[in-house]
Amino acid sequence: MNTRKPLLYLMGQTMHLSKLRLLATFKENDIELSMEQFILLHFINAKEDLTQQDIANHFYRDKSLIMRQTNILIDLRYVVRMQDREDKRKKNLILTKKGFEVFEHAKKISDQVSQELLHGVTEEELIHFENVIQKIQQNTGFSDLAENC
Amino acid sequence: MNTRKPLLYLMGQTMHLSKLRLLATFKENDIELSMEQFILLHFINAKEDLTQQDIANHFYRDKSLIMRQTNILIDLRYVVRMQDREDKRKKNLILTKKGFEVFEHAKKISDQVSQELLHGVTEEELIHFENVIQKIQQNTGFSDLAENC
DNA sequence: CAAATTAGTTGCAAAAGTCAACTAATCTGA
DNA sequence: TCAGATTAGTTGACTTTTGCAACTAATTTG
Numbered sequence: 581m582n583t584r585k586p587l588l589y590l591m592g593q594t595m596h597l598s599k600l601r602l603l604a605t606f607k608e609n610d611i612e613l614s615m616e617q618f619i620l621l622h623f624i625n626a627k628e629d630l631t632q633q634d635i636a637n638h639f640y641r642d643k644s645l646i647m648r649q650t651n652i653l654i655d656l657r658y659v660v661r662m663q664d665r666e667d668k669r670k671k672n673l674i675l676t677k678k679g680f681e682v683f684e685h686a687k688k689i690s691d692q693v694s695q696e697l698l699h700g701v702t703e704e705e706l707i708h709f710e711n712v713i714q715k716i717q718q719n720t721g722f723s724d725l726a727e728n729c
Numbered sequence: 730m731n732t733r734k735p736l737l738y739l740m741g742q743t744m745h746l747s748k749l750r751l752l753a754t755f756k757e758n759d760i761e762l763s764m765e766q767f768i769l770l771h772f773i774n775a776k777e778d779l780t781q782q783d784i785a786n787h788f789y790r791d792k793s794l795i796m797r798q799t800n801i802l803i804d805l806r807y808v809v810r811m812q813d814r815e816d817k818r819k820k821n822l823i824l825t826k827k828g829f830e831v832f833e834h835a836k837k838i839s840d841q842v843s844q845e846l847l848h849g850v851t852e853e854e855l856i857h858f859e860n861v862i863q864k865i866q867q868n869t870g871f872s873d874l875a876e877n878c
Numbered sequence: 879c880a881a882a883t884t885a886g887t888t889g890c891a892a893a894a895g896t897c898a899a900c901t902a903a904t905c906t907g908a
Numbered sequence: 909t910c911a912g913a914t915t916a917g918t919t920g921a922c923t924t925t926t927g928c929a930a931c932t933a934a935t936t937t938g
Binding site: 765817818 | 893894895896897902903904
Binding site for chain 2: 586587588589590591592593594595596597598599600601602615619622639640687690691693694696697698699700701705706708709710711712713715716717719720721722
């Protein structure tokens with residue numbers, strides 16, 4: 581009998597506990613962001629002329645979910661929606677100064693947490709690890725191969 | 730500026746896409762289990778004299794959530810609750826024959842999916858990968874070091 | 879230009895998760 | 909020993925997260 585834990589069991593548990601750690605550290609530092617909000621800010625910050633549909637495609641989520649998550653960030657004045665100049669159906673999401681500051685702070689904490697989580701992992705192991713993660717992601721058949729974020 | 734993706738961003742996305750792949754494959758094979766239900770079955774199958782509180786502790790979830798997830802498995806006749814002989818507060822969760830059969834089927838599919846996801850990953854890389862995952866899990870400070878499942 | 883497609887939006891509902899209160903059983907220490 | 913603390917399970921009420929379907933307005937395409 582194969583007693584090795586299923587891959588997704590292992591990854592899921594690690595992900596869950598890591599998320600708890602991140603959120604606890606956010607709270608300690610008075611950052612009131614969910615992990616999803618943080619990731620959304622990260623993505624909006626990294627991309628120019630980003631639309632909600634782009635986000636939905638990238639994360640394989642329903643666009644209505646992205647709509648609502650974005651609304652929260654807008655209510656917080658972290659993000660604004662601006663009509664695209666060329667295509668009036670589209671709206672570009674743009675970080676505000678306030679949003680950028682909050683994001684930068686959260687990013688610093690997040691990097692710190694990552695470092696802690698990777699304590700005892702060598703640079704070489706990390707490279708291999710990220711390499712395997714990438715392969716897994718590609719093997720899902722979902723992930724956009726051309727993607728750079 | 731550090732352009733590397735945050736660790737949890739990468740892991741989260743990989744986890745999400747992998748979950749989509751697993752659920753799609755479950756559906757193709759007429760398995761009507763959520764990933765959480767599958768993992769719960771896995772855990773109940775692996776452990777003797779398991780209580781809901783044990784599960785809640787292990788997965789760092791509220792016991793009321795475990796209660797409700799277990800109720801679903803009981804409604805499906807996959808699991809039964811049996812009063813512990815020694816401690817009448819406790820109830821042990823036990824797989825039924827039906828539950829075991831469904832689990833075994835799902836496990837087979839899950840192993841298959843894992844294999845597909847690990848396509849192109851060498852045995853050595855996998856060992857390193859699981860090693861890093863374990864370290865991360867331990868570094869969260871949550872994970873029970875004595876645990877074997 | 880009519881028909882199909884696309885981006886955003888909204889309503890509805892289901893699923894997932896949290897928190898507090900409660901019961902019954904067990905444990906603990908003065 | 910037995911009163912008070914603790915533990916496991918349960919329930920209710922609530923919030924958050926998520927997905928689906930329908931709709932509008934703008935754009936693309938044959």
